[in-house]
Amino acid sequence: MSERENTVQEDTVHYDGPSGGWGSLRGMTRIFGKEWSTPGATETLYRQNKPHGFMCVSCSWAKPANYHPFEFCENGAKATLWELTTARCTPEFFAKHTVSELKGWTDYDLEQQGRLTHPMRYDPATDHYVPCEWDEAFNAIGSQLKALDPKSVVFYSSGRASLETSYLYALFARLYGHNNLPDSSNMCHETTSVALKQVIGVGVGTVVFDDLQKCDLIFFFGQNPGSNSPRLLHPLQEAAKRGVEIITFNPVREKGLIAFTNPQSPLEMLTGKETQISSQYHQVRPGGDIAVLLGLAKHVFDADDAAKAQGKRILDVSFIETHTSGLEAFEAKVRGTSWEEIEAESGLGRRDIQKAAQVYVRSERVIAMFGMGLTQHTHGFENVASLVNLLLLKGNIGRDGTGISPVRGHSNVQGQRTVGIAEKPELVPLDKIAEQFGFEPPREKGMNTVETCEGVLSGEVKAFIGLGGNFVRAVPERVRVEEAWQRMDLTVQVATKLNRSHLINGKAAYLLPCLGRTEEDKQASGPQAVSMEDTFSHIYGSLGRRSPASQHLRSEPAIVAGIAKATLAPNPKVKWDEWIGDYGLVRDLISETYPDKFEAFNARLWQPGGFYKGNAARERIWQTESGKAEFIAPDTLTACGFTDEPGRYRLITMRSNDQFNTTIYGYSDRLRGIEGTRDVLLINPQEMERAQLHEGQVVSLVGDAGDGVHREVSGLKVTPFDLPDGCLGAYYPEMNPLMPIWLHDEKSLTPAAKSVPVRIKPSGGEEAGERH
Numbered sequence: 001m002s003e004r005e006n007t008v009q010e011d012t013v014h015y016d017g018p019s020g021g022w023g024s025l026r027g028m029t030r031i032f033g034k035e036w037s038t039p040g041a042t043e044t045l046y047r048q049n050k051p052h053g054f055m056c057v058s059c060s061w062a063k064p065a066n067y068h069p070f071e072f073c074e075n076g077a078k079a080t081l082w083e084l085t086t087a088r089c090t091p092e093f094f095a096k097h098t099v100s101e102l103k104g105w106t107d108y109d110l111e112q113q114g115r116l117t118h119p120m121r122y123d124p125a126t127d128h129y130v131p132c133e134w135d136e137a138f139n140a141i142g143s144q145l146k147a148l149d150p151k152s153v154v155f156y157s158s159g160r161a162s163l164e165t166s167y168l169y170a171l172f173a174r175l176y177g178h179n180n181l182p183d184s185s186n187m188c189h190e191t192t193s194v195a196l197k198q199v200i201g202v203g204v205g206t207v208v209f210d211d212l213q214k215c216d217l218i219f220f221f222g223q224n225p226g227s228n229s230p231r232l233l234h235p236l237q238e239a240a241k242r243g244v245e246i247i248t249f250n251p252v253r254e255k256g257l258i259a260f261t262n263p264q265s266p267l268e269m270l271t272g273k274e275t276q277i278s279s280q281y282h283q284v285r286p287g288g289d290i291a292v293l294l295g296l297a298k299h300v301f302d303a304d305d306a307a308k309a310q311g312k313r314i315l316d317v318s319f320i321e322t323h324t325s326g327l328e329a330f331e332a333k334v335r336g337t338s339w340e341e342i343e344a345e346s347g348l349g350r351r352d353i354q355k356a357a358q359v360y361v362r363s364e365r366v367i368a369m370f371g372m373g374l375t376q377h378t379h380g381f382e383n384v385a386s387l388v389n390l391l392l393l394k395g396n397i398g399r400d401g402t403g404i405s406p407v408r409g410h411s412n413v414q415g416q417r418t419v420g421i422a423e424k425p426e427l428v429p430l431d432k433i434a435e436q437f438g439f440e441p442p443r444e445k446g447m448n449t450v451e452t453c454e455g456v457l458s459g460e461v462k463a464f465i466g467l468g469g470n471f472v473r474a475v476p477e478r479v480r481v482e483e484a485w486q487r488m489d490l491t492v493q494v495a496t497k498l499n500r501s502h503l504i505n506g507k508a509a510y511l512l513p514c515l516g517r518t519e520e521d522k523q524a525s526g527p528q529a530v531s532m533e534d535t536f537s538h539i540y541g542s543l544g545r546r547s548p549a550s551q552h553l554r555s556e557p558a559i560v561a562g563i564a565k566a567t568l569a570p571n572p573k574v575k576w577d578e579w580i581g582d583y584g585l586v587r588d589l590i591s592e593t594y595p596d597k598f599e600a601f602n603a604r605l606w607q608p609g610g611f612y613k614g615n616a617a618r619e620r621i622w623q624t625e626s627g628k629a630e631f632i633a634p635d636t637l638t639a640c641g642f643t644d645e646p647g648r649y650r651l652i653t654m655r656s657n658d659q660f661n662t663t664i665y666g667y668s669d670r671l672r673g674i675e676g677t678r679d680v681l682l683i684n685p686q687e688m689e690r691a692q693l694h695e696g697q698v699v700s701l702v703g704d705a706g707d708g709v710h711r712e713v714s715g716l717k718v719t720p721f722d723l724p725d726g727c728l729g730a731y732y733p734e735m736n737p738l739m740p741i742w743l744h745d746e747k748s749l750t751p752a753a754k755s756v757p758v759r760i761k762p763s764g765g766e767e768a769g770e771r772h
């Protein structure tokens with residue numbers, strides 16, 4: 001059976017309940033029936049996100065000091081139980097199936113095989129993975145790395161690895177001789193890191209937990225907490241109950257942003273009482289946010305003009321004068337943009353935008369939260385900068401209850417950057433590292449994710465080490481990247497579960513199984529804790545206690561050290577064995593390299609609520625080029641990188657409630673009412689009629705990027721869905737073959753996954769819209 005046929009199951013249905021509630025409990029039991037009911041699993045969940053417990057492996061939402069008895073959500077529990085599964089992907093499994101055969105399996109079926117148990121080497125002669133010893137793997141990898149030019153080797157990381165692992169991995173890269181350290185954030189919030197650094201001087205958000213309790217308005221742009229950070233629904237619910245306005249801009253009416261029933265409140269569960277979350281919900285066109293944000297600012301300037309006539313001001317004039325630069329150009333841009341242009345690009349009426357702006361005008365303390373809906377666009381930078389512009393107009397950064405708040409993805413994606421995983425050398429204290437370890441680190445810029453793909457396509461990249469993740473599945477242009485991938489000399493994947501990236505192999509390939517975060521990590525000095533940083537820049541310890549899924553597993557730090565030792569010449573200042581024996585020594589190294597953020601790291605590891613690494617912009621210290629917060633006048637109204645044409649749609653690639661990135665837990669997108677299949681094409685009924693499509697019809701999507709490359713995904717079932725005109729929705733990662741590698745944010749190179757240009761092709765037929 002083909003991969004696609006495999007996944008098509010029954011019909012879609014509709015869900016009218018709130019997010020959370022009984023549905024979320026049923027969601028867990030359905031998937032995890034067996035594991036969910038074992039006493040060990042419940043006990044493990046109880047320790048999730050608590051001091052001396054372990055930190056959830058799912059998203060990077062904050063872990064509060066005053067935690068609930070069960071400080072986890074539906075999807076956090078899914079992620080944990082996924083790691084606790086009793087299924088094992090053993091050498092016998094690999095003996096039974098060739099790698100070519102496994103390539104035909106779905107993501108779901110691959111991960112269902114459970115935890116990897118042994119280090120494996122790919123044997124091209126038989127097309128099987130065969131077991132090998134750890135030392136054999138390390139030595140073989142080490143000798144190949146020694147023979148290669150370090151500049152042709154890439155060390156990728158997915159945002160899960162701990163601060164300790166990440167620090168060692170980045171150090172290894174630099175000792176070896178490159179800064180090729182792409183990570184998953186290159187496909188994610190890199191736009192945020194680049195834009196915030198330029199406009200407010202720090203690449204991370206300025207909001208902390210307490211601010212959510214003090215604000216009176218939250219703007220919510222392009223993030224879906226119901227599925228991707230469900231614990232964020234609790235403070236949102238509390239805010240809504242306090243009368244805080246929550247104004248959402250999102251093309252999709254996401255359930256979690258509409259209504260929520262707290263599954264941890266017996267009263268709410270019994271009475272079925274739900275809280276309305278968003279006070280206004282605006283279905284902006286994908287790519288239409290710059291226009292919306294200019295519209296909001298336009299109303300603020302108009303209101304300020306009117307107030308001036310009465311001797312008052314709406315703008316925070318003293319903040320703007322003392323703390324910002326560039327207002328003039330921004331104001332000229334806003335005033336020079338007509339409401340007609342704003343309406344056309346945003347897909348929203350002037351009155352709706354003004355209604356939102358009126359709330360902003362009267363609010364004292366405003367927070368803006370955002371996610372992939374802003375970052376994954378060709379002009380994602382302008383999206384994020386425009387949101388900051390709006391906040392700056394009324395001094396909404398650097399006061400209690402205000403600020404900019406990206407909602408990050410992976411549980412330690414922000415922290416990895418903090419401790420040196422960065423392809424940009426200017427983000428790392430290289431002089432300090434040189435002094436600490438007595439070597440000369442490479443100073444030239446390394447490759448990020450898009451550049452790595454380009455390097456693989458051109459043959460420049462010869463070897464790839466993946467510390468977690470599913471690189472080949474997650475990147476754009478999958479078909480071409482997969483093809484080129486196999487020309488590499490060496491691919492090494494450190495992982496917990498089998499995925500597609502493990503099946504696309506270089507000439508030599510190793511699959512190295514590691515401990516999960518819930519598992520006990522015993523080293524020479526005893527059980528080891530690790531640590532991570534959340535989206536609010538708080539740092540926490542995490543201690544695994546479960547007995548490991550297999551006795552052959554090694555910890556991520558130990559695997560990094562094992563490869564490093566086999567690759568590098570001995571250096572008396574680089575003590576891999578001692579560091580692996582006691583991760584506290586690694587934390588001391590981190591304190592030494594980053595004294596401002598990590599002073600007394602070991603002593604503060606278990607501080608309830610985590611310790612705060614600080615944020616200059618929050619103190620109104622602007623580490624920007626001008627020394628001020630910078631208004632940016634966007635030179636485009638659309639965040640899209642292509643023009644509208646008849647028959648060309650903007651495709652949003654979406655996450656379901658039943659997945660963690662490329663890990664597919666099941667086929668129920670409960671909160672959107674899509675059940676039984678992921679092979680859907682979501683489109684509104686008017687657009688269906690225009691394209692002469694009927695519900696249930698099976699169609700293909702064809703890339704329409706105009707670069708002459710044929711890109712196509714077939715077998716999608718037309719499903720009517722409430723979306724704005726001119727756009728379509730379908731699931732990530734299935735749609736990634738449609739994304740050109742060059743379609744990315746211009747400044748940060750984040751792939752533009754929320755506006756992919758496509759046409760619809762009825763099966764076996766011409767592309768719809770061609771007749772126009």
Ligand SMILES: Nc1nc2c(c(=O)[nH]1)N[C@H]1C(S)=C(S)[C@@H](COP(=O)(O)OP(=O)(O)OC[C@H]3O[C@@H](n4cnc5c(=O)[nH]c(N)nc54)[C@H](O)[C@@H]3O)O[C@H]1N2
Pocket residue numbers: 058059060075188189221222223224225227228229249250251252254284285286287288289370371372373374407408409410652653654655657659660661662754
């Ligand atoms: N359960 C679960 N949790 C996760 C993940 C997961 O896959 N599953 N992934 C993790 C990771 S790595 C990340 S980065 C985060 C991702 O979390 P999110 O940032 O929420 O990412 P998405 O779900 O891709 O998209 C966010 C929202 O953007 C909206 N959107 C699309 N285009 C636009 C637009 O042009 N404008 C606006 N305003 N909105 C738009 C979509 O409708 C969607 O609601 O979640 C993390 N947490």
Ligand SMILES: Nc1nc2c(c(=O)[nH]1)N[C@H]1C(S)=C(S)[C@@H](COP(=O)(O)OP(=O)(O)OC[C@H]3O[C@@H](n4cnc5c(=O)[nH]c(N)nc54)[C@H](O)[C@@H]3O)O[C@H]1N2
Pocket residue numbers: 111157158159160184185187188189372376409410467468469470471474475494495496497498499514515516517556653654655660661662663732733735736739753
């Ligand atoms: N079209 C489209 N493409 C996208 C996106 C989109 O919205 N649309 N989103 C992008 C985003 S935001 C991101 S972050 C990337 C995600 O890209 P990645 O981070 O590369 O992918 P994941 O799916 O999170 O990786 C899952 C795999 O990680 C491994 N794993 C799980 N836990 C551990 C662990 O503890 N240790 C180790 N070593 N391995 C572990 C398992 O083997 C699992 O199969 O995808 C990006 N791609």
Ligand SMILES: [Mo]
Pocket residue numbers: 184185187188189408409410
């Ligand atoms: Mo992400």
